[in-house]
Amino acid sequence: MNDKQLRTAAGQVRCGECLQVFDAGTGEVGFIAPRIGSDDPEPDFTGITVTPMEAADPPALEPTLPASLKLLGLILLLALGGQVAWHNLRPATSSSADTVTIKQLIVRQHPDLENALQLDSVLINNSVDNQPYPDLLLRFDTRYGEATAQRRFVAGEYLPYIPDAAGMAPRTRVQISLSLINPGARAVNYALTVVPAAVSEN
Structure with a gap:
């Protein structure tokens, strides 16, 4: 110093x-x-007040949206939900070829006619709307997948009468039965498919 x-x-x-x-x-x-030291009495801290320090920074606040923006967001959310519901619940508008299915297809020897086959099947309208009766395409193939016989049937040929001019009612089953000429021993496979009804030209 x-x-x-x-x-x-x-x-x-x-x-x-x-x-x-x-x-x-x-x-x-x-x-x-x-x-x-170790023998000295404990210091007396009475009368000393401790004041907590104030926070240096105020707590962060989450930004709040104006009420108008909240309302707009709610409206958009409801509109989106409505579109999803309409897409999932709207009535089917597909053609009968998409909504009519074939079940329980059986082809066997005709019980009464010689050299003939009998075809039995069920058509089901899976739509929630009436569907026109479709055309049916019957095909016989060889074991190698080659077509030996094929024919297209319109509703008036595979139904004895048209039950309803408006078409197949929603969620209904229609039994069909056809008598066919036997296409021969080479026809070992067969398939029946639904195709859109042919448009008549007048």
Whole structure:
């Protein structure tokens, strides 16, 4: 410590080891730093109040949307839900070739006619709407997949009469039965498919 610092501190300096303050000129001790040992009583902290520090930054607030934007979002959400529901629940508008299916197809020897076959099957309208009676395409193939016989039947040929001019009612089954000339021993496979009714030209 230099002379200027001593004059500023009025000659008082503190020992770096024992923390005692003494006069640098005379060596007299002016202040003894208190030491707390194991035999000393616990310090009394009564009367000391601790004030919590305020938060340096206010809590972050989530941005809020104006009421008009919230209402617009709700309307758009409801509109989207309505479109999905209409797409899933709307009535079917497909042709009868897409909605009419064939079940329980059986081809066997005709019980009464010689050299003839009998075809029995069921047509099912899977749509929720009336469907026109479709045409039916019957095909016989060889074991190699080659066609040996083929014929297209319109509704008036595979039904004894047309039950309803409006077409097949929704979710209904129609039994059909056909008598056919036997196409021969090479016809070992057969298939009956639904095709759209042919448009008549007038």
